[in-house]
Amino acid sequence: MPQYNKLIIATGDREIQFYELSSLEPYCQLSALETVPLTLDYCSTGTDECMILYGDAQGCVTIILMTSVWDMLRLWKKLPMVENVPSIGIDSAILSPNVTYIRWKVHGDWVTQVKYCESMRAIVSTSNHEPSALVIGCTLPTTNIEQTLREVREFCREGKTRKVQAGLGNPQLRAAGDQTVFPVHKGVKTFDLCKKHNLLITGGMDRLIRMWNPYVPGKPIGFLIGHCAPIFYLSISSEGSRIFSVSMDNIIKIWDIPDQSCLFTAHPKASLIRGEVSACLYSPSIKGLYVATDSMALLAVRTRTQAQGDLIVSHKEPVLCCGYSEAFRQVVSCSEASVVKVWDFDTGSQVFEFGGAHGVSAITCLTFDPKGRRLVTGGRDGCLKVWNFNNGQCLKIFRKEDGSAEVCDCTYLKASRSTYVISVGWNRRIDIYFDSPEDPHHIQSPQSSWQDDLNSGHKEDILCVAQCPPSLLASGSYDGEIIVWNLVSGHLQCRFLTPLPTDCTHSEDVDRSASGLVFLRTRALNIDFISAACLVSSGAQGSVNFWNVRNGGKFLASFKASRLKYQITKLAVTKEENFLYAADRAGFIYVYDIKMYALRPEQEAPRMANYWRAHISTVTSLQVVEEDCVLLTSSIDCTVRLWTFHGEFIGTFGQAENWSIHTPSSWKHPTIPYEILIDPLSMPAHSILEEGTSASDIINLEQAEEAREDANNAKSDSSSKLRFPAPHISDKDIEEEIRSLRYSTKQGKRLRHEIFKKANKPPSHGGPKAYHTLKCFDIDDTSTACKKPDLSLVATDPFLSGFAAEGSTESQ
Incomplete structure (x- = not known):
């Protein structure tokens, strides 16, 4: 049940159990089924509606239709415990108006497989019984007036109890028109x-x-x-x-x-x-x-590998992380297939590559040591590995002894003369590994967890981590909780919960996970900004939240960073912390001016300086390279790209043509990646499709503009000696057009070719229309006979004759 983050399991004790998908902890169970489910299927049938169906050893297919699923599951969660699991019997569950129970007798032997086919709106079930090997049948019976009247009479005669027992008693038989039977030799x-x-x-x-x-x-x-x-x-x-x-x-x-x-x-x-x-x-x-x-x-x-035409990729698999090494001026990217590639930052060409870094497990995060000479990667196998990424040698392995849980993010920490590697992930703990070149052990375990982390830490998977030397560390989890830690003492300094948008009606359906964190270090370390926001986090429905972490913490501001309300996945700020870069799941990058934003509680959003689309899918890495004023991005669309701060496209790592980072003429700008150009989300939206603008408003606006232009043209014609407009566009016209576009309140309303309207408009003479003065001519009747072609050159084939003639002409 992906919509409800649940896992369904059918047991031999005639139970259907529901588990939390993220933690695999029991949630509730539906017990006392009539038979043991042998095969199970689930399908979402609408908003907050679902279907659970299973087949049994009696050849029956049982269907449980549920509406208001969130409320039903929460209600079942509060019921009495049976073997430490909240439990409800099927006879009690079907008394709810939100639950419909149907049991069909379909096969003559046990059911081997059952599935709901949404395209046909039918249930397909199979059995080893040859005459009914495969049956495609309806979910609900079709309307039969006689059968309905018969059930009404029985209900009136025997009461409501009889109605409930009919649902749990003998199974029903579908009418011949409600199912299609496929007989197969030896069954299916x-x-x-x-x-x-x-x-x-x-x-x-x-x-x-x-x-x-x-x-x-x-x-x-x-x-x-x-x-x-x-x-x-x-x-x-x-x-x-x-x-x-x-x-x-x-x-x-x-x-x-x-x-x-x-x-x-x-x-x-x-x-x-x-x-x-x-x-x-x-x-x-x-x-x-x-x-x-x-x-x-x-x-x-x-x-x-198939030819991809104009599509250029950096990896054959989704890129989950990338980073920039300032020491070597190289970019390192890691993919879903555990492949590490090293690229030359100045040209975009590949320098080195090695695979199987974490076996068959994907590499989910990376970081560099403070000198930028060693690479640390974290994977889904729960390990951290330290590499010499110029030759692919694994120098050290960090991992826990009590099992492997996916590592989601990692960072290097330098304290005094010692260096540490901090990792977070699905184990919901802050793991700290001591990194010393003198340590002879190849495999190392983390240090003891902080006591506050054990007692009051995250309750869900930790997705990201950010540090602010010398003493602050922030971590964000799947449930939207953000905790700020004191690195020196290991104590919990403050904690926040990502707020829900004001227009949110169903809080359960909103993804409020904190997948991006960044500290505003200038504010955090400056006493003059003691009341200002110094921590930025991603929020629900494309929002970005600003927090003050001093004196117990305080929420200061929030705004919608993503225009399409997609979840913000990565955040980055410039060195001066004047601009915030935010990337979302649709591949867009937004730039906001936050120099004076969130110094106190704010209501209005900051000014958007720019935005563009960098990828066609989720952005997995976003890094500012301040020295060269460029932006490094990667995505699950298998590409790693470089952009200027203003959104100019430099190139994709792995493309055939090398670029020079200091030579703008070698960049791809002003072109953009081909897949972005053809993607539907990249198409500009007409104002008629936007909210608050109707078709009549657009038509009336265009008519008013045309009438105003006609009046201006008539006025100029009456006072001018010229009957036709000037055949060229003056510099003044272009300057006025640029000025109007620059100060227009609604961008995109005026098109660039509008400056040519006056030149292309037909002249107005104030007299009869042009077609009224056209002269009429008689049409002569000409003969349809045509001259016979000369076939003397090449037999009787006119095509060869013409071809030969052309050839002879060319030879001459």
């Missing part, structure tokens, strides 16, 4: 359905993969033959027109849909798959197949 164990290809595939004990038209149950449209054991799992990849199949002997095959042929076969010994297969899942996002046996295996699909 697994299936998949693709709306794009209008294709249904089934597999079972007979080792054949059948391809069906989902609307024609009579006969398959094709067979895929090649497995030597019963089919266990099937999945259709609509992007590449591929079918993935797994059999009980752990053989994996990839099939081509148009050709109906096998493209690839993976044997279990080559793939290191041992044991009996218990579950499989194909992930389109990473193009990989998960196989669960005695261990979990991920088989990634590697394809040949």
